[in-house]
Amino acid sequence: MRLILVVGLTMALQAGVQAASLDEAISVVRTASPTQATSNQVREAWKALVAASPDDIPTMLRGMNDSNPAVENWIRTAIDQVAEQTLDSGGELPRAELIDLLADTSAAPRARRTSYELLEQIDADKAHEMLASMVDDPSLEMRYDAIAAGIAAAESAEGDEAVAQYRKLFEAARNLEQIQTCKRALKEAGVEVDLAKHMGFVTAWRMIGVFDNRGQAGFDVAYPPEEQVDFAATYDGKEGEATWKTDLVTTDKELGQVDVNEAIGPEKGAVTYAYAEIDVDESQTAQVRYSSPNATKLWVNGNQVADNEVYHAGGEVDQYVADVTLKKGRNTLLLKVCQNEQKEAWAQDWNFQLRICEPLGGGLQFENVTNNE
Numbered sequence: 247m248r249l250i251l252v253v254g255l256t257m258a259l260q261a262g263v264q265a266a267s268l269d270e271a272i273s274v275v276r277t278a279s280p281t282q283a284t285s286n287q288v289r290e291a292w293k294a295l296v297a298a299s300p301d302d303i304p305t306m307l308r309g310m311n312d313s314n315p316a317v318e319n320w321i322r323t324a325i326d327q328v329a330e331q332t333l334d335s336g337g338e339l340p341r342a343e344l345i346d347l348l349a350d351t352s353a354a355p356r357a358r359r360t361s362y363e364l365l366e367q368i369d370a371d372k373a374h375e376m377l378a379s380m381v382d383d384p385s386l387e388m389r390y391d392a393i394a395a396g397i398a399a400a401e402s403a404e405g406d407e408a409v410a411q412y413r414k415l416f417e418a419a420r421n422l423e424q425i426q427t428c429k430r431a432l433k434e435a436g437v438e439v440d441l442a443k444h445m446g447f448v449t450a451w452r453m454i455g456v457f458d459n460r461g462q463a464g465f466d467v468a469y470p471p472e473e474q475v476d477f478a479a480t481y482d483g484k485e486g487e488a489t490w491k492t493d494l495v496t497t498d499k500e501l502g503q504v505d506v507n508e509a510i511g512p513e514k515g516a517v518t519y520a521y522a523e524i525d526v527d528e529s530q531t532a533q534v535r536y537s538s539p540n541a542t543k544l545w546v547n548g549n550q551v552a553d554n555e556v557y558h559a560g561g562e563v564d565q566y567v568a569d570v571t572l573k574k575g576r577n578t579l580l581l582k583v584c585q586n587e588q589k590e591a592w593a594q595d596w597n598f599q600l601r602i603c604e605p606l607g608g609g610l611q612f613e614n615v616t617n618n619e
Contacts, residue, residue, distance in 0.1 A: 268302055271295050272309035280316040288320065295324035300332040304343040307361060310354040318356045329364055339368050348376055355385035362388065381418040386606060393419050397427060409435050420607040422563055446601040446609025447502025448522050448579065450616050451495045452477065455510040455518035458484040459584045464517045465541050465555050471519040471580065484516055494616060501563060506583060506596040515587040522579045524602065525613040529574045532610055536600035537565035541584040546570045547577055557586045558593045576615065
């Protein structure tokens, strides 16, 4: 079978790619692995794609569906060569098909992005017209570009028109820098927005501490809050009693950061737990995205969904992502945050931020029903 395929690809190189051999070549290229050396079969198949006609570009783009980045790169480079050769020789790219593929939100994001870039070369006005309607596109890459273009346009608008444009972009944006750009523009126009609420940050918690993490041994110890949350209970802690703080720990930081050093105390070799309850209107798939420069474990509705034993190696927004299913009504969150014993100044940070969002990163709206009783 392999011999037949190689012969078929060789014939394709000599006589031009026919429909059957094009499909065969795409199938072989789709076996490319991002972690293993590229086989000779993939290289030969790629050469067959490079020999394709410009009318074959949409078929090659569809070959990116449900593929890994290595496959996308092989197909994209073949398409680029076909397009370049076609335009250099005065030929035409399949404009109508590129428009259809760009508009097809079920197509692979990389394929749609490639369609946009090719369309921009042959009909920039149409490409930009379509991009303007993509501020809420399911492809984050297309959405980012659409919002970037929208921000550029909004900068020249004035008054209510500018506010309306920035509000729309603020709601649609999923990139933090773009969200903050729109927030600043709205503030300059006299409009205040709640960034923490918009992005779905949990800003009120019950906290308990501290338990022992000397020698970093506490990360794998199931302290009592992991078994049951009992606000009235008192436990043996690191150097005395560990009890739940009576008052809620709240944060007014726009990105929901909770400073554990401030809430619990600047402990070292210690473990704290943060607990919250949220209420949602309907059951739904969602993501819990959180960050911390400390080692963490996360439970949602009693089920552990994240485990990251990493100390002082990050803390950017959305550092960790956990896919979850929220039930209608009340849902519980329990975050274990472990501090180690390093003495360097940069190792003193003990904090976290956590938000609830839909899979593309838009903050879910919920009621924080955590109380201090």
